[in-house]
Amino acid sequence: MNPLVSQVHDREARWSEEFKALRGVCLATGLTESLKWGQACYGFEGRNIVLIHGFKAYCALLFMKGAMLKDPAAILVQQTQHVQAARQIRFQSLADILEQGPAIERYLEEAIALEKSGARVVMKTVEQYEVPKEFQALLDSDPALLEAFRALTPGRQKAYLIHFATAKQSSTRVSRVQKQVPRILAGLGLDD
Numbered sequence: 501m502n503p504l505v506s507q508v509h510d511r512e513a514r515w516s517e518e519f520k521a522l523r524g525v526c527l528a529t530g531l532t533e534s535l536k537w538g539q540a541c542y543g544f545e546g547r548n549i550v551l552i553h554g555f556k557a558y559c560a561l562l563f564m565k566g567a568m569l570k571d572p573a574a575i576l577v578q579q580t581q582h583v584q585a586a587r588q589i590r591f592q593s594l595a596d597i598l599e600q601g602p603a604i605e606r607y608l609e610e611a612i613a614l615e616k617s618g619a620r621v622v623m624k625t626v627e628q629y630e631v632p633k634e635f636q637a638l639l640d641s642d643p644a645l646l647e648a649f650r651a652l653t654p655g656r657q658k659a660y661l662i663h664f665a666t667a668k669q670s671s672t673r674v675s676r677v678q679k680q681v682p683r684i685l686a687g688l689g690l691d692d
Contacts, residue, residue: 501527504535515554521597522552522561522604529608544615550608560588561604563611565621570610573603582662585621626654629661634673638681648685656689663690 501523509519523540527533531542531549541551551562563569566576566587576587589604591597597604631639639646649657660680667673680690 502533502535502540505533505540508535508538509540512554514556515559517594518559518591518597519552519554521594522559522591525597525601525604526550526552526561526608529605529612531608531612544612547615549611549615558590558592560590561607562586562588563607565611565614565619567621568614568619569607573600575600575603576607584623624658626657626661629658630665631661632664632667632673632677634670635661635664635677638677645681645684648687651687652684652689656692659690660684 505523509516509523512519519540523533526540526542529542531544534541534543536548536551539551539553541548543549548564550564553560553562560577562579563576564586567578567585569576569587571587575589577590579586579588589600589607591600639649649660652660663680664673664676667676683690683692
């Protein structure tokens with residue numbers, strides 16, 4: 501048991517019993533426990549497999565390569581439409597965890613086997629993302645912006661495209677694009 505995880509879990513008020521149960525199941529697999537992103541994370545040979553995290557309405561096991569797991573119990577949840585690899589199993593009570601115990605163990609075993617096999621989730625490329633017309637028009641008219649955008653890492657490009665595309669109104673997309681142009685020209689990502 502990692503003492504840093506113990507410290508974080510000891511401060512948890514809402515999901516303390518649930519975290520304790522999930523931690524026990526994860527530790528029973530022989531995975532290495534660490535604290536990453538402020539959460540209990542379980543890995544194999546330095547590679548992350550699953551983490552425990554809590555939200556207001558539920559706590560969850562987050563499988564890093566969950567999109568590759570078979571889901572016979574239909575319990576894996578894609579957190580948002582933009583999450584490509586990770587999937588959650590959500591719990592609202594200790595009873596949920598105890599009821600799904602055998603399924604949780606099977607999913608953990610499969611996730612470990614996937615990691616040992618070296619399998620990788622095939623991620624969408626930047627070219628597969630929609631470029632909002634408002635941003636495309638600016639790229640077409642400003643060669644410096646186009647060059648700066650192409651020079652960004654694929655992850656930064658994707659973050660901008662998602663940020664621009666999620667605005668429902670054209671005026672909002674235009675506003676978002678205009679606000680971010682200086683950052684793109686400076687070689688910065690959306691969250692840098």
